[in-house]
Amino acid sequence: AQKVTQAQTEISVVEKEDVTLDCVYETRDTTYYLFWYKQPPSGELVFLIRRNSFDEQNEISGRYSWNFQKSTSSFNFTITASQVVDSAVYFCAPSGGYQKVTFGTGTKLQVIP
């Protein structure tokens, strides 16, 4: 079973600022995957990024980047040059057991124009 901590309940930034969302997880699995999902006010969850536990290379995809550190069990997510459309709740979600994803409590991001 996984446990996820997203300590930031709400964050407000001004448009064009960079923002980092923190995620700390606990797992007993030796192999697992980590996801970030976004839930805008419309309610539909949208997949953003995935990382597997055996590849700690950090990547950038457009305005999104992530920092995975297995030693500290952290999987932080950064949005560069934030936009109003980025306003949403962001969930960190590890998956270790077969098809079972555990969602964190979420971080509500508000981007102010």
Next chain:
Amino acid sequence: DTEVTQTPKHLVMGMTNKKSLKCEQHMGHRAMYWYKQKAKKPPELMFVYSYEKLSINESVPSRFSPECPNSSLLNLHLHALQPEDSALYLCASSPLATSGGGNEQFFGPGTRLTVL
């Protein structure tokens, strides 16, 4: 077609009613999921179907009855619900996960259920 559709969008039902939620995907995914999400909370997994067979039931009360008639459809039958069952019910699908659950899930817009 890369979307998951859910009907109805909103549903209001009494505690003695029987209703059903429907979910459909045409992405060829062989895993489908039901989640329940209360306001300001994360989604909670209810059921998982793999190859049209129930593979995970997260100890959900029997008043919720899932059904997967074919690889594209997923239903959730509701009977004798309680007011605390009011929530957003989300359906998702994914390519069948490799061991370790590595595939992302595609979510529908949800059905907002109110039980009176």
